[in-house]
Amino acid sequence: MAEAVVRCLRDGRLEGEHAPxxxxxxxxxCCPLAAGAMLHVAAALTSQAAAGKAQARGLVIVAFDRSPEVYLDFMRRRGLDANALGRCVRILDCYSDPLGWKQKIHNQMHQENSAKQLSTNKENITVFRNVKDVTKLLYSTTELGGGFEGEGKKYFCIAIDSISSMLRHASVSSISGLLSNLRSHEQVSSIFWLIRSDLHEPKVSRALECLSTMVASVEPALADPLCGESPGNMSFIEQNYSKAKFVVRLKRRNGRVKHLYExxxxxxxxxxxxxxxxVGTEVNQSLVPKVQFNLELSEKERTDRANVVLPFEHQGKGEPIQIYDGRRSLPEAQRDPNLTASALVDEIKAPKSGTAKGEIHYIRDSDDEQPDSDEDPDDDLDI
Amino acid sequence: MEEYGGGDLLTEAMGSAARVVVIEDCVEAPGAFVLHLLLKRALAGGGEAAFLALAQPFSHYDRVLRKMGCNLSLHRRNGRLHFFDLQAFSGGARESPIADSFVQLYSEIQRAVEANKIGENEGQVTIVVDDISLLEVVAHGSVDDVLDFLHYCFTLTSEMDCSLVILIHEDIYAGEENMDLLLHLRYFADLVVKAAPLSTGLAADVHGQLSVVNKGTFHKQSAKSQKVWNFHFKVKENGADFFYPGSRQ
Known part of the structure; x- marks a missing residue:
């Protein structure tokens, strides 16, 4: 339900509430897909903002993992023109020089002629050079967001890609602080971020989930049964790189949690x-433990099962009882007991009050298994 | 005889667009030969290479690559191979923090890359690290510093059109505790080449199996192509053979 998610982010905050x-x-x-989902949400939100349909005037992207160009390219492919991009997108570039090394090197090399500056700030890309300073990051982000054109109260959205990289440079508590500060900032319309859950302890992603109103987790389409490295499950990897499940948990204002799945x-x-x-099947599926067997019955299988008449059910109704006990000869067509297993199908037929009937099919496991004989199965026991 | 650089399975599996290649190996099946092949290919195509050698000295690589028909000494003299002998690299000598040594190292790499950009040389620069686990050792186990350094090398791939080849010993990180570096590397990577011993046991003329996972990233067009490859290899004096299981006469 990517649409529902984008709609939520688009509608933005209510007066007096925190931003969604x-x-x-x-x-x-499935990391390419999670990153893709992030790009998708960013692009969808930007086009809404560009069309004036969103509460926010624009989107501020705090880019850690990918070069700003990746976002701009993706948005261009989604049909946003240069004008819209210039108007509605600001990128805080924490990717190019997160620790200021490049600037340091530059300064060392050009100590003599200090006139030459490291020119990297393009029209809507601002390079941020000290990611360890979370407070400064907060100011820079809100400052960028304040720069959008428009009248009245200027709201903006924030995308952070990704929290995992931020966590390398700052503690969990300071990042949570940053996120709650941003959410409660009066001009922030909505905020979304990417987190790579396997890089952190579960409690870290839990802590950040608590701060969010929606959680969209991109899960592999096929659960890897061995979660292992053996070459046999290469096909799983192949599948999971092109397809994934997008499971969304929406937390309503009254505390109700809604599950959606795409x-x-x-x-x-x-x-x-x-x-x-x-949605119903998804809820059902999630209750069944994840195994590689199909534990669910289809609708047809379920009705068939309900219609099966158990052997004792029709006794005494005067109908012919025909149970294969291994001694009596089979019906004419199946005289030879050494026929294939499928030929040795015995049926119990018991029409019950004219409605749709069920049957039990018995298929012998293999030919090695002898039909019951007169032999005493215990005769080798020395009693 | 199969010729590298053209037509073999590894080349086919790797495609041409991968910017960050991570080679994972283990004690039973060392993956250094893939590194040698990629180094040779990088230099053969008219490109340059920046080689961060932590595992072996220059003379070792010189001998190995010479057998494969690639003269490293010559390339080094011509300025096409920037060899950083880091065996004596003291990340974090007492007076300066580790990060400073990495800044210094990075600045040298960046200078080499920039020099290539300015010159009329058309070829790409490939940064090769052998191996990253030792860089972690040099940094006194500080994964964050290594990752910062790697991130900066990574930015060179998007800004300066470099490519990055990194060798890592996967089995060192087999424990669940300190998977950090390996996991981060897998996130960085466009392409993971993994060398492993044969799952069916030892064999005389097959030395192990390689699996290549090509992650589709968003700036490439070839998303339809096969993402996962799996084949066997045999390492020879002058290179290596790659073949599908059972396809050998």
């Missing part, structure tokens, strides 16, 4: 969302 927040979670098994495909350079069969 979305946590996109991904793991190594399929996520990687097509060419783009990600696509395909709505899943139905």
């Amino acid at each position: 927040a979305l946590a996109v979670e991904g793991s190594l098994q 399929d996520l495909h990687l097509e060419g350079n783009d990600v696509q969302f395909v709505s899943a069969p139905s």
Whole structure:
């Protein structure tokens, strides 16, 4: 339900409430897809903002993991023109020079002629050179957001890609502080971030989930039964790189949690969302433990099972009882007991009050298994 | 005889667009030969290479690559191979923090890359690290510093059109506790080449199996292509053979 998520972020905050927040979670098994989902949400939100349909005037992207160009390229492919990008997107570039090394090197090399500056700030990209300073990061982000054009109260959205990289440079508590400060900032319309859940202890992603109103986790389409490294499950990897499940947990204001579920495909350079069969089945599936067998019955199987008449049910009704006991000869067509297993099918037929009937099919496991004989099965016992 | 650089399975599996290649190996099946192949390929294509050698000295690589028909000494003299002998690299000598040594190292790499950009040399620069686990040792186990350094090398791939080849011993990180570096590397990587011993046991003429996982990233067009490859290899004096299981006469 990527649409529902984007709608939530688009509608933004209510007066007197914190801004809605979305946590996109991904793991190594489907990391290109989680990143793709993040790009998708960012692009969708920007186009809403550009069309004037959103509460926010624009989107501030705090980019750690990917070069700003990746975002701009993706948005261009999604049909946003240069004008819209210039108007509605600001990127705080924490990717190019997160620790200021490049500036340091530059300064060392050009000590003599200090006139030459390291020129990296483009029109909507601002390079941030000290990611360890979370307070400064907060100011820079809100400052960028304040720069959008427009009248009245200027709201903006924030995308952080990704929290995992921030956590390398700062503690969990300071990042949580940053996120809550941003959420309660009066101009922030909505905020979303990407977190790579397998890089952290579970409690870290839990802590950040608590701060969010929506959690979208990108899970592998096929659960790896061995979660292992053996080459046999290469096909799982192949599958999981092009397809994943997009599971969304929406937390309502009154505390109710709603589960939504969608399929996520990687097509060419783009990600696509395909709505899943139905929410009901997803809930059912999630209750059954994850195993590689199909434990669920289809609708037809369920009715068939309900219609089966158990052997004792029709006794005494005057109908012919025909149970294969291994001694009596089989019906004419199946005289030879050495026929294939499928030929040795015995049926119990018991029409019950004219309605649809069920049957029990018995298929012998293998030919090695002798039909019951007169032999005493215990005769080798020395009693 | 199969010629590297063209037509073999590894080349096919790796494609051409991968910026960050991570080679994972283990004690039973060392993956250094993939590194040698990639180094040779990087230099053969008219490109340059920056080699961060932590595991072996220059003379070792010189001998190995010479057998494979690639003269490292010559490339080094011509300025196409920037060899950083880091065996004596003291990340974090007492007076300066580890990070400073990494800044210094990075600045040298960046200078080499920039020099290549300015010159009329058209080829790409490939940064090769052998191996990253030792860089962690040098940094006194400070994974964050290594990752910072790697991040900066990584930025060179998008800004300066470099590529990055990193060798890591996977089995060192087999424990659940300190998987950090390995996991981060897997996130960084566009392409993971993993060398492992044969799952069916030892064999005389097959030395192990390689699996190549090519992650589709968003700036490439070839998303339809096969993402996972799995084949066997045999390491020879002058290179290596790659073949599908059972396809050998």
